[in-house]
Amino acid sequence: MKKIFILGLLVSALSFTAEKEFKAEIGASGFYSNGIYQEKNKGGVIPFLNLSYKNLYMDNTEAGLKFDVGENLSIKAYTNFMDGNLVKGEDLKEGYKTYKKRKTQMAYGGKLSYRTGPVEGYIFAQGGKKGAKGGAGVNYIIPVTEKMAVLTGIKYNIYNKKYTDYYFGVHEDDLGGKLQKTYFSKSSHSYGLQVGIENKITEKFSAVGFFSVERFSKEVHKSPIIKDKNEIRGGLGVKYNF
Structure with missing residues (x-):
């Protein structure tokens, strides 16, 4: 569900909507991704929804509380309802269809952000079952013009061993076809x-667009399912604000 989260992050960060007690934005975007799993490149349509009321907010699959601490610092406590990757063996290439379904999870976390002018830095942590x-x-x-803005960003994520093994590992019950050996790794x-x-x-x-590139460590890409x-x-895509 990373596509939805990334689009929501970019759209909410770039929003031209004036600061007010209640804010709402809806929209949809066509997307294309090469994917890292043993599957064909894929495309589709992503809907998105951003809402906020006082300290409450919802950015697509994430909802929680946001508190401003002074002018520059903010703290979030949230639930991500679709963390991780949804992977179905039936959608994979021939030889990999024995791979058992990997489900998204409900994760709970927190985020600390510091903004000064056009720059925002953040750290976060979240986890689930x-x-x-x-x-x-x-x-x-x-800001490019009064009606156009561009957001650029860099990020670094760490996944613990349990997360890495579930979403990128190959377990005993996944074996078959081209998956002949189990694969477990350390954190990634x-x-x-x-x-x-x-x-x-x-x-x-508004018209919106996004592009992102993410590189995974060897603990992930050495897996035969990757x-x-x-x-x-x-x-x-396009969005409409209320």
């Missing part, structure tokens, strides 16, 4: 960059 991850990143918003990590753009068309409508260490995603 299938494992935990944490990370840090920096986003930079570039990834790092990447992302670019988002928003162009305000009318007072309510075809590529780099995951590339991109998309274009």
